Amino acid sequence: MTLPLSVPLSSRLRDVRGSAIRDLLALTARPEVISLAGGLPGTDLLPRERVAAALAAAVADPSAVQYGETAGLRRLREVVAAHESERLGRALDADGVVVTSGSQQALDLVARAVLDPGDPVVVEDPVYVGALQVFQAAGAALHPVPVDDDGMVVDVLAARLAAGLRPRLVHTVASYHNPRGATLSPSRRAALAELADRYGFLVVEDDPYGLLAFDSAPPVPVAAYGGRVVRLGSASKVLAPALRVGWLSAPAELLAAVERLKQCTDLCTSSLTQIVAADLLADRAWFAAHLDALRAALRERAAALTGAVRAAFGTAVTCSTPAGGMFCWLEFTDGTRPAELLPRALEHGVGFVPGTAFAVDRDLSGAARLCFASNPPAQLHSAVQRLEAAWRTTAS
Template sequence: MTQFKYSKRVPADGTDAVGAILQAAADPKIISFAGGLPAPELFPVKEMKAAVDKVFEEHGQEAMQYGAAKGVTALREVIQQHVKEKENVDSELDNVLVTTGSEQALDLVGKAFVDPGDTVLVEQPTYLCALDVFRSYGANFASVEMDEDGMKMDALEEALKANPNTKLIYTVPNFQNPTGRTMTEERRKQLAELAEKYDVYVLEDNPYGEIRFAGQHVPAVKSFDKSGHVFYMSTFSKTLAPGFRLGWLVADKAVVNKLTVLKQSADLHTDNLAQFAVAQFFADNDVDAHVKEISALYGKRKDLMLEGIKKYFPEGVKYTDPEGGMFLWVEVPGVDDTVELFKECLEHDVAFVPGDPFFAGEVQPGAFRLNYSNMKEDQIEVGLKRLGAALTAAVNK
């Protein structure tokens, strides 16, 4: 049998732990809170079909031809206006790069800035796919403690002092994946200041920021950036459709130009038809009303989940109460092996994502993520009743 000589970027054991978890959770009899999927019943199918039809009528040949690596101008203009109105981020068109989903933005920044041995500072816990990307480019990690107000700035500065080779700080400041926490405005200001002071870059990942159903909007970290050290990225996956694979990055023109060259060698450009269609959708529809509908539904489902947790979970269990987004975080004292707990919950026909893959360093046992966006209301209570029974059995072992 051939022994293939993979690069060091390929995980040595070849396993996909999260993929295996999601596959196990896909059994139809299992109520799964494991995925991170938007609610498909809110996809604007009819309106998007009309947008695509208009694109074919007015821009058919252009949409089907090769395009610019930076993206379709009409969509970049939509993004430029969007970040100005929603995030108070001033930008020129040359500051905007369209990417093939936000995953490509992560990959391009990792490829452009992370050399083997560089340190990336991340929240504890953090988005697991970001860890995978930066790890593939040889990054070392240092985790920064969080509380209910997001990454702690005193801990961040300590980590910067302790790791002088830090190249990048990665943060999800709004409704963080996996915890659902939101960073305060004051900490965002401090983060931008620390980035300039220590000459490190901040990658601000904001896929969920528009989906707010409680509290007040907090401006982006990028809006406090005076030196160009903050790169802002987001996506249309959570507000329109993940299948379009449309993300974007707003950064200094020099950074965007470098990332554009790297993107050209990866995929030439992002799908033209999807870009034209989304630009047309914004022109023809009340996007704010659409996002409000999403937020209202997710807020309702989050409230139902919290009611179920309070009703069925054993005493002592801790959990977050997000003001938006798609996830909340649960911590069960007394549980030493969350993966084993996951297996026990499968026997109760309910699933979650164990917390282990979200940690860059030492794992916090008994922690896991629950998703409420893609679960019908009548199934939420049933699933939490099953989960509560499994947790009670595990705690009382």
């Protein structure tokens, strides 16, 4: 019989909050549950046939099954640099890009490269849970700034900076925020970049959703407004999460530090999936058509979910109107607490994430995040009917 061992863990780990979303995935994976919880792109929207063709072509190259450069496949870095140059309105060289195993690894590597325990970091409130975990693991001192319908309230940040706050990093999901769904306005983007220049901090612009604009061009990145911005990107939401391909662009000194740390972490990102990602992103005509279809499907799903919510709950909730991305944000006005509603909702066959999972300092006990990307409209309507039934049962 194997006896259990008592393993002392680091003090940093004790400060890392578990992800309520990841914990929910086991419950919502049951076939009878319609999940609005995980931030998962719809499997039916993923280009599986095109990925399969790219994989078949990739394995003909012996380098596809070999170790690669830590900074990433040169071809992929060139393709990413070309795409980023168009969005930024200025030239970005392939040497200004490092490929990572998803953008989550990029965020972790940036934090490890820049932060010492106790360093101040500004996060949004509500916060992207993956960022919260990274900064807690780094031992950072968190300073939350609220998010409203126009993204991070940069005036609040400016006031705190004027009062003496000196963060090393300011993290933002500026476009189609996770979880709030909001997009940072152009004036706030310019103001944030100007504050970074004035006070000397780095902005980490986490941008997995920026290309998922429904009815307009993608938002101009914060990095287009100033030079003290680290951009994180990902293939997960526009191609396929299983590729585990992300990237970052940053000042050269930081990129060199990230590359050294990545050598410690995983040596390199999968050569095979990098070749696939490069193939798909470089096929401009195909990728543009794929994005158009993806945006149209997400627009339809967002309208289906928000329309069903408003019809079912009326004035008992306020519901955001997504302009892109994957999420809508609910706030109950009748005193309902989604964390208390969730167990009953799961009994009725629907899952979501209570707002408390994303809270840093704010009281988000009346809020919830719903993901519309994972399910087609008919299932979204069914999900809202189940949620309404659970709500009415709880309220009675």
